[in-house]
Amino acid sequence: MSGHIRPDFAIILDAVPTKARVLDVGCGSGELMALLRERRGAMVRGMEVSQAGVNDCVAQGLAVVQGDADQDLSLYPDRSFDVVILSQTIQAMRRPKVVLDQMRRIGGTCVVSLPNFGHWRVRLDLLAHGRMPVTRELPSSWHETDNLHLCTLLDFQTLALETGWMIEALHPISGGRRGGVQSQAGLVSNLLAETGVFVLKRG
Amino acid sequence: MLERVEIAFETWGSLNADRSNAILICHALTGDQFVASANPVTGRPAWWPQLVGPGRVIDTDRFFVICSNVLGGCMGTTGPASSGPDGTPWGLDFPVITIADMVRAQAALIDALGIGTLFAVVGGSMGGMQVLEWVARYPDRVICALPIATAARHSAQNIAFHEVGRQAVMADPDWCGGAYLKAGTRPAKGLAVARMAAHITYLSDSALQRKFGRTLQDREALTFGFDADFQIESYLRHQGSTFVDRFDANSYLYITRAMDYFDLAAAHGGTLVGAFAGFKGRACVASFSSDWHYPPTESRIITRAMIAAGIEVSGFEITTDKGHDAFLLDEPDFARALEGFLGASARQRGLA
Numbered sequence: 001m002s003g004h005i006r007p008d009f010a011i012i013l014d015a016v017p018t019k020a021r022v023l024d025v026g027c028g029s030g031e032l033m034a035l036l037r038e039r040r041g042a043m044v045r046g047m048e049v050s051q052a053g054v055n056d057c058v059a060q061g062l063a064v065v066q067g068d069a070d071q072d073l074s075l076y077p078d079r080s081f082d083v084v085i086l087s088q089t090i091q092a093m094r095r096p097k098v099v100l101d102q103m104r105r106i107g108g109t110c111v112v113s114l115p116n117f118g119h120w121r122v123r124l125d126l127l128a129h130g131r132m133p134v135t136r137e138l139p140s141s142w143h144e145t146d147n148l149h150l151c152t153l154l155d156f157q158t159l160a161l162e163t164g165w166m167i168e169a170l171h172p173i174s175g176g177r178r179g180g181v182q183s184q185a186g187l188v189s190n191l192l193a194e195t196g197v198f199v200l201k202r203g
Numbered sequence: 204m205l206e207r208v209e210i211a212f213e214t215w216g217s218l219n220a221d222r223s224n225a226i227l228i229c230h231a232l233t234g235d236q237f238v239a240s241a242n243p244v245t246g247r248p249a250w251w252p253q254l255v256g257p258g259r260v261i262d263t264d265r266f267f268v269i270c271s272n273v274l275g276g277c278m279g280t281t282g283p284a285s286s287g288p289d290g291t292p293w294g295l296d297f298p299v300i301t302i303a304d305m306v307r308a309q310a311a312l313i314d315a316l317g318i319g320t321l322f323a324v325v326g327g328s329m330g331g332m333q334v335l336e337w338v339a340r341y342p343d344r345v346i347c348a349l350p351i352a353t354a355a356r357h358s359a360q361n362i363a364f365h366e367v368g369r370q371a372v373m374a375d376p377d378w379c380g381g382a383y384l385k386a387g388t389r390p391a392k393g394l395a396v397a398r399m400a401a402h403i404t405y406l407s408d409s410a411l412q413r414k415f416g417r418t419l420q421d422r423e424a425l426t427f428g429f430d431a432d433f434q435i436e437s438y439l440r441h442q443g444s445t446f447v448d449r450f451d452a453n454s455y456l457y458i459t460r461a462m463d464y465f466d467l468a469a470a471h472g473g474t475l476v477g478a479f480a481g482f483k484g485r486a487c488v489a490s491f492s493s494d495w496h497y498p499p500t501e502s503r504i505i506t507r508a509m510i511a512a513g514i515e516v517s518g519f520e521i522t523t524d525k526g527h528d529a530f531l532l533d534e535p536d537f538a539r540a541l542e543g544f545l546g547a548s549a550r551q552r553g554l555a
Binding site for chain 1: 485487503506507510511513515516517518519520521522536539540542543544546547548550
């Protein structure tokens with residue numbers, strides 16, 4: 001079954017225990033939330049900044065509020081979730097460190113998937129052409145992208161450690177396929193992974 | 204103090220064996236209990252026909268739907284036009300009532316119907332205030348709360364518009380200090396002006412512009428007088444004059460006052476989170492982008508407090524230019540969201 005699921009979603013599903021309380025920050029139109037509800041029986045809630053996304057989620061019966069993670073995560077009570085998810089969202093946050101801090105207050109585990117700006121194709125684009133890269137993972141040109149804070153896997157890992165998270169695992173994804181799980185990001189994954197999915201535990 | 208209260212109500216659908224499929228719908232300021240069928244007294248059609256009925260979002264084939272006229276109203280429930288202890292209409296001797304009183308009266312009705320827990324309490328505008336009051340006052344008796352286009356307290360602007368309306372009623376000599384029924388008159392002019400002012404708050408600037416603009420009413424040119432030259436004037440006059448035939452002026456005073464006094468946080472130690480603390484059900488908070496009477500910011504205050512109270516809440520805003528009235532109109536995105544929320548909640552409760 002999990003063969004039909006996007007690889008980053010499959011990794012996130014694996015990281016979520018059955019019946020867990022889950023908050024999906026930046027849940028879009030609820031695709032991942034619906035999977036978590038169906039496959040994990042999770043009690044899943046979402047926050048999404050776009051109104052169209054929120055309306056789609058509510059129409060599917062998903063509990064989603066319109067909100068801006070940069071500000072609104074502070075509303076949630078301490079430890080109110082087992083897992084907090086940031087799926088392809090952290091790079092669009094104005095204050096990623098504050099978001100990571102809030103997530104640590106709210107939940108015990110945090111799953112973050114992000115595009116890796118350290119991938120070799122990105123580096124090559126910049127080196128060879130002197131242009132901001134446009135790739136599968138980063139499809140918008142520099143002036144159109146919603147991404148405010150692009151980083152490499154190593155950059156993110158440093159920030160996560162600085163905010164007091166422990167790295168439980170890094171799942172690299174490349175060419176749409178899962179690579180072998182690693183205990184943390186290193187020079188090789190920072191070069192070869194197009195996307196990284198970090199599983200973080202409260203230290 | 205009211206010794207005895209009569210409550211006029213309507214129901215649709217049937218209560219299931221374990222009495223778990225009841226939905227209470229709370230009406231707005233000038234609404235009535237005829238949410239899903241025509242009012243036989245006024246002849247006015249059902250006020251939420253696109254949402255409530257067989258096969259609709261609030262499906263009367265699945266749910267037992269209850270709607271009652273609010274306390275202080277004039278469609279059968281005890282109000283200022285009802286007979287007081289001396290056998291004559293209460294008038295201004297009727298006690299001032301609150302949204303909480305309206306909800307206590309509804310709870311008494313639900314008790315009398317033998318229903319312990321409501322699957323859902325739904326309402327827009329003043330109906331939404333009642334939904335919030337239900338959540339705060341009877342948190343164990345509500346599974347799903349749907350406050351729509353509403354606020355947890357009345358804003359200064361809303362109190363101001365209500366005050367204009369009340370003053371218009373009271374300035375009409377036929378109001379007779381509130382004793383117009385005994386005097387055999389009715390403050391029709393004052394109440395019509397009140398309705399005209401209120402009606403403006405239900406519509407958005409752009410909707411008024413789109414519907415009426417500066418179009419003239421049945422004439423080719425301005426008359427340079429005070430006739431209803433503009434279509435919008437004629438429309439408002441019509442709204443005012445038809446309203447007085449169906450609504451009691453003192454009811455209008457009492458109910459608008461109840462709305463002005465509504466401040467849910469103040470009644471619960473100063474915080475909305477405190478008001479919602481005991482609620483274990485789910486909530487769905489809806490608002491409409493062009494509603495300046497109960498704007499989306501007011502709904503967001505409710506949603507945020509519910510998040511902080513740990514409630515499973517959905518909060519969304521519908522883009523529309525139809526203003527506050529949008530909640531009563533055909534808004535497909537709104538219907539779709541309500542259907543999704545109620546459907547998922549019903550499955551969770553085993554009410555498939």
